Amino acid sequence: MPVEFGPDEFKTNERRTIVTRFWIFLFLLVPILGVGVFLWAPYAGVYLPQDVSTHGHKIDHLFTFILLLTGAVFIATEVVLVVFMWRYDRERNQDPVKFTHGSHNLEMVWTIIPAATLLFIAIYQMNAWAEVKIDRPDIPPTLKVTARQFEWRLQYPGPDGVLDTRDDIHTVNDLHIPVNEQILIHLESDDVLHSFFLPNLRIKQDAVPGSTIPVWFRATEIGAFDLVCAELCGWGHYKMKGRLTIESREDFENWLEQKRQEQEAVQ
């Protein structure tokens, strides 16, 4: 005899069945809405931002691959959840619960499959990871980015082409880079952890106090894009926003020269 609980009005089987069915449909909404949002997002323009980098398609490919993989597991799990709730509700299963010591084979299966999948992903993404985080181009830095609460301080080498000298050109929040050129940024932080995030270039790198971390990429399109901080760094994190301007080499040099002249102003 199952234990009864709850207020008296719950105790009729008919009402309880309706309540149970209600929750089953509610749970069913999770996978339906979850999948629906992802199907709808690309058409509504709220999916991945425009990719303007040479390596971005690899990151996007990995994203899509992992999304499909986790999506399939998610849907399967949700379907099993709903089917089990439907089939094994209390009204049609009055027998006492049977306990089991488990199935060795089943456990092997659900250990080996995820482990093999993770191993596959680890190997599959190695080239993309190496391109973005390991194979640093052997060029002098284009600029130094110093994150601080709550802004991006930017420092370009001056006419001597060397960073941290008297003729460096300093700006703030207004990041300019030439298009179709290899860019190397030295990333530092003045105070706490920040994260240098260029969504359109698929670049995200933590800025760690005490470390100089290289970040490199190649931009393919001219335009203005976002630079944001992607690591909660304090109360003003929300306002730690910059602008990335990708422009032709000529425009870039003109802009840099203009900044240099402003900085050397004697009048």
Add this chain to the structure above:
Amino acid sequence: MMLGKHLASRVGAVVLGGLLLSFFPGCGGSPPATFRLNMEGRSPDQFSAEQKQLVVDILTAAFGTPDDPYIFPETGLDLEKLRIAAGPTYSEAEGVRHGLFRQHCAHCHGVTGDGAGPTAAFLNPYPRDFRKGVFKFTSTGPGAKPTTDDLKKTLRNGIQGTAMPSFVLLPEAEIEALVEYVKYLSIRGQVEASLFLYLENEEDLPESRDALLDEVLLVSNQWRDAESQIVVPDLKALPPRDSSEELAASIERGRALFRDAKTAQCIKCHGPTGLGDGNDEGDLFDDWNKEKDPAHPELWALPKQKLRPRNLRLGIYRGGRAPADIYRRIFAGIKGTPMPAAGKVLKPNQIWDLVNYVLQLPYEPSPNRPEETTKLTRARL
């Protein structure tokens, strides 16, 4: 078939609760924003409630409220700009944003512009209290107000080395609205101070429009006059910087001058090598802190804060790093701080030598504390 009554009532309660919660911040009882009366350093019972109310009424007549600002048109300030910067934050359908001051500034500078917003206490130096009418980094002469362009520059570049961030990405119109509002808060603060001075001297407060306008113009004209008080660096005295030898000679002259305890006296605060370690007593305060009586901390919004002379080897120049900026800093001093105006003591060519030396300082090794200039970064390169 209907849902169980119990469940229905529970679901109903949750939905209703959620609705109520979502409505509360919007139409709950938060009162309209008000300007805080400037009672800093005064005991609360120094003036009677009627006297305080009279000051509030006069200020409201002359300046309106944080939601509905007013300024006499005779001051030349643009009321339309003030209206964009003031009030609660919202966007018009056309994308014009309102309430810019509260969105960007008030959490540090306070709705009243008293530099005592919610985040102020955590900062060093404190956010500027506009009510004194004193601004540190200006292109104008000693004692003068900043120009409109000075304030715009501060907004755009931020003040590196302090908590003031850059607002360079805001549209020009929004920057202009904010600058106008800062002027407005500052003028209001100074008029408030003079009203209290009348009370202290037991004189009648200016209650007619004309009398009040005179009072406001006394302050706002200083702002207008600032535009014609810009310090023009003497280019004739500028040492040639074309060859590295001439520049090096200028830097050496600047170094000697920097250490000269009779004329330039930089060494007294900034130390012999510019590390900011010259003031051993540690007894320097800016104008916003020096009057605070440590025995009565309750009379001020923020605890007394010491002022550290700038370490000139960090490559951080709060008022701008262009030679012209540093020339003006030396010529006119940093207002409200012990950094004096040296324009009367030093000749223009001497100031230029100092400028060249100060700009060179971050890139030379420090003789007495070499580890200071060694970069402590762990380069993962």
